Amino acid sequence: MHQPTAPELEILKLLWLKQPLTARELHDELAPVLGWGYSSTRKTLERMGAKGFIACSIHCNKNTYTALLDKMPTLAAYVQDFANRVFEINGPLPVAMFANSKLVNASEIADLELLLQKLAQESAADPQAAASKDN
């Protein structure tokens, strides 16, 4: 299973802020940024559902979406992948870089640090499996 694509990540970020949301609500937030038509938003949601990134359920007679991916593990996977793939860093990653993020607070950064240590250990212990796990 790969990582969410860029637009998929945007949707997840909205859901991590507030859940559940309808397609229309998500679209109204996304449209200005991505310049999408409503159909594009819905199709992306459909595909995310098929991939197990989000779940669709009925609330108040409407389809609403909730994230199935947890925020920090998902972000940690991005960081790990990026550091490995682009910079070939394999040891534990410093998290100072993320202090300025609008997306995560101090406690989440602490979580991130733990998650990254775990990921680094895994890929050190078993490089092949760790590398191909998300591929």
Place this chain on the structure above:
Amino acid sequence: MHQPTAPELEILKLLWLKQPLTARELHDELAPVLGWGYSSTRKTLERMGAKGFIACSIHCNKNTYTALLDKMPTLAAYVQDFANRVFEINGPLPVAMFANSKLVNASEIADLELLLQKLAQESAADPQAAASKDN
């Protein structure tokens, strides 16, 4: 212009180490890592040429490839994109994270810091000019 894809970046990294290289030389390094057939390597090179990432020229009666993208600006673009897209960081980015990289040395990290400052300034001065010019 998009960023190089993951395999394309691997090729660029090899070229940044040593240039020029033939398709065969690149392939022999990449095959174990990517599990590619020779044709896949060559097709990827062809596409990278079409995108202007690399140039193909004749040395010793053989097609050889050289990178047209510079290493540090390319890496800086990755960092900037990643920080913005995934973590919504817009201020200047700390580069401490990259100290452990096998790919860059101290002086290159210094370059990176400058490049990132520049990118951050640009995107601060001109946030999404193309998308929303009516505000």
Place this chain on the structure above:
DNA sequence: TATTAGCTGCGACAATTGTCGCAAATTTTG
């Protein structure tokens, strides 16, 4: 020089992603 081994250009095919459009079902409203 006739083979042969490797290189080149290109075409091809499947999977993914970006991006709709449409017709049917449902909900809202006059």
Place this chain on the structure above:
DNA sequence: CAAAATTTGCGACAATTGTCGCAGCTAATA
């Protein structure tokens, strides 16, 4: 309740990427 506005489920199409295969050309060699 009937008409209008939304919502939904799906199908579609183009561009990109991963990944070859093939037929022809070239260079090395017996």
